[in-house]
Amino acid sequence: MDNEMKNFDEDIIETESNETQNEEPVVRPDYSSEIIDIVKSNASPKALRDQLDDYHDNDIALILNSLTTPERQKLYRVLGINKLSTVLEYSEEEDVANYLNEMDIRKAAAVIGHMEPDVAVDVLREIEKVKRGILIELMDAESRKDIALLASFDDDEIGSRMTTNYISIHEGLTVKEAMAELIRQAPENDNISTIFVLDEQDTFVGALGLKELIIARQGDDLEEHIMTSYPYVYGHEQIDACIENLKDYSEDLVPVLDNQNRMLGVITSQNVIEVVDEALGDDYAKLAGLAAEEELHEPLKDSMRKRLPWLLILLCLGLGVSTVIGAFEKVISSLTIVMFFQSMILGMSGNVGSQSLAVTIRVLMDENLTGGQKIGHVFKELKVGLANGVILGIISAIFIGIYIFLFKGKPVFESFAISGCVGVALVVAMIISSATGSLIPMGFKKVGIDPAVASGPLISTINDLVAVITYYSLAWILLINVLHLA
Numbered sequence: 001m002d003n004e005m006k007n008f009d010e011d012i013i014e015t016e017s018n019e020t021q022n023e024e025p026v027v028r029p030d031y032s033s034e035i036i037d038i039v040k041s042n043a044s045p046k047a048l049r050d051q052l053d054d055y056h057d058n059d060i061a062l063i064l065n066s067l068t069t070p071e072r073q074k075l076y077r078v079l080g081i082n083k084l085s086t087v088l089e090y091s092e093e094e095d096v097a098n099y100l101n102e103m104d105i106r107k108a109a110a111v112i113g114h115m116e117p118d119v120a121v122d123v124l125r126e127i128e129k130v131k132r133g134i135l136i137e138l139m140d141a142e143s144r145k146d147i148a149l150l151a152s153f154d155d156d157e158i159g160s161r162m163t164t165n166y167i168s169i170h171e172g173l174t175v176k177e178a179m180a181e182l183i184r185q186a187p188e189n190d191n192i193s194t195i196f197v198l199d200e201q202d203t204f205v206g207a208l209g210l211k212e213l214i215i216a217r218q219g220d221d222l223e224e225h226i227m228t229s230y231p232y233v234y235g236h237e238q239i240d241a242c243i244e245n246l247k248d249y250s251e252d253l254v255p256v257l258d259n260q261n262r263m264l265g266v267i268t269s270q271n272v273i274e275v276v277d278e279a280l281g282d283d284y285a286k287l288a289g290l291a292a293e294e295e296l297h298e299p300l301k302d303s304m305r306k307r308l309p310w311l312l313i314l315l316c317l318g319l320g321v322s323t324v325i326g327a328f329e330k331v332i333s334s335l336t337i338v339m340f341f342q343s344m345i346l347g348m349s350g351n352v353g354s355q356s357l358a359v360t361i362r363v364l365m366d367e368n369l370t371g372g373q374k375i376g377h378v379f380k381e382l383k384v385g386l387a388n389g390v391i392l393g394i395i396s397a398i399f400i401g402i403y404i405f406l407f408k409g410k411p412v413f414e415s416f417a418i419s420g421c422v423g424v425a426l427v428v429a430m431i432i433s434s435a436t437g438s439l440i441p442m443g444f445k446k447v448g449i450d451p452a453v454a455s456g457p458l459i460s461t462i463n464d465l466v467a468v469i470t471y472y473s474l475a476w477i478l479l480i481n482v483l484h485l486a
Contacts, residue, residue: 031059061090085114097126109138117146159235162256162265168196194253202262317461328472334486349429349467350460356437385434389427397423429467
């Protein structure tokens with residue numbers, strides 16, 4: 001029986017293996033070429049529009065740069081205002097500004113007016129001032145109002161990222177009346193998964209899920225289906241302060257209120273993703289020692305402007321490290337062999353500091369972190385640095401001692417005395433690096449500076465300074481003054 005089962009399993013495996021080998025790789029359709037061919041064809045405008053409706057707006061946006069200006073202008077005329085505005089929302093703001101310059105100014109104003117208000121504000125910022133004023137004047141009153149509202153918030157306030165595209169009803173309606181109001185507003189609003197309930201003064205009361213409204217019976221009391229504990233944010237809240245709460249709730253739509261608790265707009269899940277992505281890109285740039293995130297086709301002078309300030313700071317710190325090494329000239333001249341292991345001490349110190357920095361920045365993203373938890377985190381980093389340092393210190397002491405004895409011809413005692421000094425210096429440097437990697441970003445956070453500014457290069461350079469002082473001080477004390485090896 002066991003043999004039969006074994007043979008059966010082998011047959012199954014062999015069959016699956018043969019099927020896998022016979023499978024052809026999946027080839028993704030080349031939508032870009034298809035769309036370009038459609039745009040370049042001589043089909044009638046209606047036929048072109050019908051064919052392009054089969055493609056996602058993002059796929060159309062991706063081919064715009066591959067078209068000539070006349071071909072793009074042909075596309076502008078073919079697509080309706082709603083479709084065109086949605087397509088352009090998937091493009092970079094600076095590219096959209098160039099595309100709008102290729103259109104009739106009234107059409108350009110209509111396209112911007114149909115964009116999500118937060119996107120429209122970003123696009124308008126890329127357009128020169130005089131033309132921007134003309135475009136705003138040509139927009140309908142509702143679009144001008146929405147754009148003015150979003151422009152009233154600073155870039156680091158959550159209100160600058162909201163959209164006014166949402167559905168709201170007033171309390172006191174019946175289920176039938178609420179459904180009728182939903183149907184009335186739905187053609188003008190895409191975000192219909194949650195309906196927001198306001199009072200007579202437009203003060204936020206709560207939210208009603210679309211599913212709950214659909215399954216509610218006509219005789220039900222609508223108030224019983226309203227979630228009065230629904231999460232919300234205030235428009236002037238800092239993005240960094242409230243983004244964690246938005247992620248925790250995982251709602252598709254979160255209302256944005258003014259200081260009188262009146263509803264201004266909503267933050268969508270897409271807005272949250274964009275904000276998090278921008279924050280990660282900004283933090284990544286700072287961790288790399290950049291003043292801001294760089295773009296692929298950025299001009300040389302802009303890239304230099306973002307990189308040079310930190311490089312100058314790091315140059316000064318590097319000169320400080322070199323000066324400190326120079327102060328230990330007598331140690332180096334007396335025991336030249338200690339120079340061989342300097343780079344290892346410095347490298348490990350920098351690595352440990354960067355690890356501690358990365359973990360600490362992630363911990364500091366929690367705005368609810370208490371002082372006790374921060375102290376606990378520092379002690380944890382010290383313990384990790386000590387444990388790793390002891391293990392690596394012992395390993396390095398053994399192998400370096402053997403290396404010096406076999407290849408440098410030193411006596412056993414002297415060989416392992418030097419390697420022991422290296423091991424102890426490594427332990428001390430790793431402990432101190434763990435402390436600086438956690439304490440420096442916490443100190444920055446305390447004084448209101450983004451902890452990501454404590455970038456990898458900065459921490460590494462500071463830890464180089466600490467490691468040099470530690471290493472050569474121990475060599476001077478232990479090897480020269482105590483053991484008299486020099």
